[in-house]
Amino acid sequence: MNGFLRAAAVARKDLRVEWRGRQTITATGMVALLMILLLGFVVGSEPARAAAILWVAMGFAAVLGIPRVTQGEVDQQALEILLLYPGSREHLFWGKCAALTVMLSALLVALLVLLGVLFGVDVWDHGGALVGVGVLGIVGLSVIGTLLAALVLHVRGRELLMPLLLLPLALPVVLGCVRLTEAILTGTAAGLWPAVLVSFDVVSVLVCPILFEVVMDEV
Amino acid sequence: MRDVTFVLPPHSVLLVVGPNASGKTTLLRLLATALRPTDGGGSVFGHDLVRDADAVRVLTAFVGTSAGAYDLLTVRENLAFAAAMRGRPDAPVATWLDRVGLTPVADDPVRVLSSGMKRRLALAQAWLAAPRLLLLDEPYGGLDRDGVALVAEMTEDTTRRGGSVVIATHEWERVMNEADAVLALAAGQPVEVGPVAQLTAADLAAAAGGRR
Numbered sequence: 001m002n003g004f005l006r007a008a009a010v011a012r013k014d015l016r017v018e019w020r021g022r023q024t025i026t027a028t029g030m031v032a033l034l035m036i037l038l039l040g041f042v043v044g045s046e047p048a049r050a051a052a053i054l055w056v057a058m059g060f061a062a063v064l065g066i067p068r069v070t071q072g073e074v075d076q077q078a079l080e081i082l083l084l085y086p087g088s089r090e091h092l093f094w095g096k097c098a099a100l101t102v103m104l105s106a107l108l109v110a111l112l113v114l115l116g117v118l119f120g121v122d123v124w125d126h127g128g129a130l131v132g133v134g135v136l137g138i139v140g141l142s143v144i145g146t147l148l149a150a151l152v153l154h155v156r157g158r159e160l161l162m163p164l165l166l167l168p169l170a171l172p173v174v175l176g177c178v179r180l181t182e183a184i185l186t187g188t189a190a191g192l193w194p195a196v197l198v199s200f201d202v203v204s205v206l207v208c209p210i211l212f213e214v215v216m217d218e219v
Numbered sequence: 220m221r222d223v224t225f226v227l228p229p230h231s232v233l234l235v236v237g238p239n240a241s242g243k244t245t246l247l248r249l250l251a252t253a254l255r256p257t258d259g260g261g262s263v264f265g266h267d268l269v270r271d272a273d274a275v276r277v278l279t280a281f282v283g284t285s286a287g288a289y290d291l292l293t294v295r296e297n298l299a300f301a302a303a304m305r306g307r308p309d310a311p312v313a314t315w316l317d318r319v320g321l322t323p324v325a326d327d328p329v330r331v332l333s334s335g336m337k338r339r340l341a342l343a344q345a346w347l348a349a350p351r352l353l354l355l356d357e358p359y360g361g362l363d364r365d366g367v368a369l370v371a372e373m374t375e376d377t378t379r380r381g382g383s384v385v386i387a388t389h390e391w392e393r394v395m396n397e398a399d400a401v402l403a404l405a406a407g408q409p410v411e412v413g414p415v416a417q418l419t420a421a422d423l424a425a426a427a428g429g430r431r
Binding site for chain 1: 248251252253273274276277279281283285286287288289290291292296300301303304305306308328344
């Protein structure tokens with residue numbers, strides 16, 4: 001059985017459901033927008049602060065949006081049937097992770113444009129480098145997030161548990177992305193942060209799908 | 220569940236009856252590998268339910284009380300998704316839609332369907348897998364006469380291909396002519412197991428009510 005086709009089917013299904021319902025992107029977009037506006041007012045809208053504001057907004061938006069991708073299966077009473085399809089649960093993981101990556105990427109692009117307008121950040125000149133950082137950050141958030149969303153699926157108070165689990169685990173991603181974005185925008189050296197981000201992503205990509213299978217076996 | 224032992228040969232239909240909370244759905248979910256037995260075990264066409272669960276899932280299709288479909292997707296998209304997840308992305312979705320009478324609503328979102336139409340979709344999702352073990356939990360809920368005939372056709376098709384069917388239902392009168400054997404449960408334990416031919420309607424009514 002072709003795992004890639006199964007993962008693609010899950011991703012396409014999740015994105016179609018999201019496109020028609022627009023629940024996750026609306027919620028995450030609103031949170032991110034409010035955070036950017038609020039932090040912009042509080043700490044000032046100098047370009048130097050844009051990196052931290054961008055990734056803090058992304059982090060909180062991810063906390064809100066990530067659980068919805070898997071929770072939708074429970075709300076639709078479709079989880080049991082999904083788990084009874086033959087084939088590795090890893091395919092489900094990669095499908096859900098891919099859908100989440102697309103959603104967070106769309107959000108990041110919108111936020112970068114917003115930063116360009118509100119903070120006077122020259123997004124266009126640094127477009128390539130910022131996309132590179134975005135890819136590293138979003139892959140890390142999506143991979144960890146997909147696992148945690150499955151972990152808290154049947155937990156009461158998961159809205160509280162999700163940030164408690166995701167924010168500490170994703171701290172290297174958020175911190176790394178802030179430092180790298182800062183370095184790109186100010187033209188300073190990035191130090192070891194690219195290596196930290198890449199290492200985090202590689203370890204997450206290797207470990208999380210295996211843990212997802214274990215978690216789904218207990219659902 | 221306790222002390223439930225049975226062998227279901229190919230080409231046969233097992234009717235599972237019993238009052239509410241007697242364990243009918245639990246039994247089906249165990250056979251579908253949605254649940255793992257805490258003790259004891261079982262196998263489906265030689266594949267162990269626990270150690271070889273994925274092989275069991277290849278051979279099995281489970282239709283539960285909920286359709287397991289996505290409200291925001293169309294009927295056609297739901298069926299295509301089920302086919303892709305079954306490793307049959309090229310399955311003739313239009314043919315299956317026609318077969319279960321869903322062609323007129325093929326491009327409608329599932330959220331606007333009646334419960335009977337959702338049930339037909341659930342049947343189609345299971346049927347296109349050409350399962351060797353078909354597990355039907357209360358399959359008649361919301362179905363009209365044509366829908367009931369569809370369940371009978373699906374059952375016959377599965378047994379003709381050498382498969383087996385387990386039907387758990389309170390509406391056992393509908394299955395009397397198709398079933399080969401009966402398993403009556405009460406509080407998770409069998410109260411009657413045997414060929415349908417050896418039971419009278421009164422026996423079955425008593426067994427379905429949980430009385431020996």
